[in-house]
Amino acid sequence: MYKLYIEKDVSSNELLKKVLTTLNTHDNLVYNEYGKPYLKRQEIYFNISHAKPYTVLVISNKEIGVDIEKITMKDKVMKKVCTEEEKKLIKTEDDFTVMWVKKESYVKYIGVGLSYGLKNVDTLKINNFIIKKFKDYYIAIYGDDLEEEEK
Amino acid sequence: MKEEIISLIASVLEIPEENIQENTNLVNDLGLESLDLVDLVAAFENKYGIEILDKDIKNLQTVKDIILYIEKKNV
Numbered sequence: 001m002y003k004l005y006i007e008k009d010v011s012s013n014e015l016l017k018k019v020l021t022t023l024n025t026h027d028n029l030v031y032n033e034y035g036k037p038y039l040k041r042q043e044i045y046f047n048i049s050h051a052k053p054y055t056v057l058v059i060s061n062k063e064i065g066v067d068i069e070k071i072t073m074k075d076k077v078m079k080k081v082c083t084e085e086e087k088k089l090i091k092t093e094d095d096f097t098v099m100w101v102k103k104e105s106y107v108k109y110i111g112v113g114l115s116y117g118l119k120n121v122d123t124l125k126i127n128n129f130i131i132k133k134f135k136d137y138y139i140a141i142y143g144d145d146l147e148e149e150e151k
Numbered sequence: 152m153k154e155e156i157i158s159l160i161a162s163v164l165e166i167p168e169e170n171i172q173e174n175t176n177l178v179n180d181l182g183l184e185s186l187d188l189v190d191l192v193a194a195f196e197n198k199y200g201i202e203i204l205d206k207d208i209k210n211l212q213t214v215k216d217i218i219l220y221i222e223k224k225n226v
Contacts, residue, residue: 034209035209050184051184052182067185069186072186074186074189074190076190076193076194076197077186077189077190077193079193080189080192080193080196081189100186104185113185113209114185114188114189114205114208114209115205115206115208115209116205117205117206118189118205
């Protein structure tokens with residue numbers, strides 16, 4: 001089960017503190033060696049992403065990763081991070097952006113960020129991403145429990 | 152080398168060169184996010200014909216880190 005928060009013009013820290021304060025868990029915040037924040041008491045998992053001017057936060061009862069990106073196309077990045085099969089499927093800016101947020105949400109779920117190697121995330125083999133389009137942005141969520149909590 | 156690297160960063164990120172110094176931090180000062188960072192890494196790889204390893208990206212925090220990394224790779 002997860003819950004997604006999207007806010008405009010707030011920093012990641014502000015949104016995180018605001019939501020964690022309502023859950024009364026903000027004092028347990030720690031970071032792993034790759035900089036991924038997590039809670040010492042492991043009942044709540046969360047992940048944050050930022051793309052000006054939006055910040056997104058997901059809270060879950062299981063490990064989770066999220067990424068938001070404004071719709072764009074970066075040829076050099078595509079060549080660097082996509083497999084040959086993935087490249088064949090990228091025809092539009094939307095295709096590229098969805099591919100990017102999938103890869104990012106996955107490495108953020110794993111907790112090692114770019115060090116994992118985005119090319120190692122084969123989005124044609126990994127399923128179960130949640131993809132949401134929000135204005136000119138795409139959001140991908142990857143985790144162990146991807147049922148969205150009712151608002 | 153320093154001027155060349157600063158010029159490339161400015162061009163990829165579409166910001167004035169004057170905003171970039173040797174001690175400028177890519178994330179904290181320039182607000183780079185992952186996509187910009189990988190775009191920049193790909194630009195350096197193309198320009199200098201080197202490979203920047205995924206595990207090394209997190210260590211490239213300042214412009215100086217990049218200069219030293221590329222100088223070392225070019226030796």
